[in-house]
Amino acid sequence: MTLGPSQVEATVDVAPFDLRPEAGTETGSVALCLHGLTGTPYEVRPVAEALVSRGVRAVGIWMAGHNGTVDDLAATRHEEWVELARTELASLRAEHECVYLVGVSLGGLVSLRLAETERIEGIVTVGAPLQLAPPIPLLIPLLRLIRKSRPKKPSGLADPEALARHPQFPAMPFNAVFELIRLQKKVIPDLARIDAPILVAHGALDQTVRPRDARRLFESVGTDSGRKRLMLLERSAHVATVDYDGAEFAETAAAFLLAQT
Numbered sequence: 001m002t003l004g005p006s007q008v009e010a011t012v013d014v015a016p017f018d019l020r021p022e023a024g025t026e027t028g029s030v031a032l033c034l035h036g037l038t039g040t041p042y043e044v045r046p047v048a049e050a051l052v053s054r055g056v057r058a059v060g061i062w063m064a065g066h067n068g069t070v071d072d073l074a075a076t077r078h079e080e081w082v083e084l085a086r087t088e089l090a091s092l093r094a095e096h097e098c099v100y101l102v103g104v105s106l107g108g109l110v111s112l113r114l115a116e117t118e119r120i121e122g123i124v125t126v127g128a129p130l131q132l133a134p135p136i137p138l139l140i141p142l143l144r145l146i147r148k149s150r151p152k153k154p155s156g157l158a159d160p161e162a163l164a165r166h167p168q169f170p171a172m173p174f175n176a177v178f179e180l181i182r183l184q185k186k187v188i189p190d191l192a193r194i195d196a197p198i199l200v201a202h203g204a205l206d207q208t209v210r211p212r213d214a215r216r217l218f219e220s221v222g223t224d225s226g227r228k229r230l231m232l233l234e235r236s237a238h239v240a241t242v243d244y245d246g247a248e249f250a251e252t253a254a255a256f257l258l259a260q261t
Contacts, residue, residue, distance in 0.1 A: 008168065012167060019058045027258070028097060031057070034061070036108075038169035039066070039107075039239070045060060046246050054254050059092060064083075064084040065081070073176050086114060099121055100122045101124070102253065109184065112187050112194065115198075122197045124199045128200070128202075130184060155238075157242065158236055191221050197227040200230050205235070206237050206240075231249075
């Protein structure tokens with residue numbers, strides 16, 4: 001797939017990143033940071049910067065299909081989201097003994113899929129969707145045959161200032177939601193295979209993904225109770241990493257990962 005110029009409208013930095021700690025502070029660890037559906041690397045940068053300040057390299061990539069047009073994203077299959085992230089993970093694993101995953105929404109779902117089959121030293125998920133609210137799973141297979149997409153309005157943030165500057169993809173392709181649902185069906189049955197330390201976070205005000213998904217995820221992973229944590233971010237909505245609780249959460253997430261190794 002050839003991607004054209006990104007159609008994301010932004011006044012902030014949405015570029016992929018490879019942030020490295022200052023010389024002499026390196027821990028030798030790295031975090032692969034994955035953004036959400038129709039999102040950008042901007043969403044995961046706060047956690048990345050908190051990790052870098054603690055000596056951890058942080059790499060944020062464009063999820064497959066996102067650095068292009070709405071049609072590019074609509075044509076992207078869920079296997080491409082996973083395999084692009086898996087390729088980046090393998091590249092980082094070749095350089096680092098300790099690899100973490102940080103994922104927001106779709107990025108969290110992809111992180112879970114990777115952790116079901118790969119060795120991971122620690123995981124942070126934020127707003128990972130396990131099951132979309134009814135009747136969406138029933139309607140999407142039909143809607144995608146009738147219409148390509150729906151226009152996107154700014155959403156997912158409780159902080160109005162954060163919402164005003166948040167990068168905006170022009171539309172949500174129905175086929176991308178269909179592929180998200182397909183990925184959910186693969187992730188859920190294998191959650192018990194995950195035994196890595198995991199911090200499951202969710203915005204209490206999230207109207208995109210139900211907060212109860214976080215509890216289900218926390219209870220379903222195979223990680224023992226002493227190495228997993230559930231965190232409800234009381235003042236934040238779906239993209240909690242850049243919402244009211246974002247800065248404090250970034251520090252908590254970085255500290256959690258560093259405590260595991």
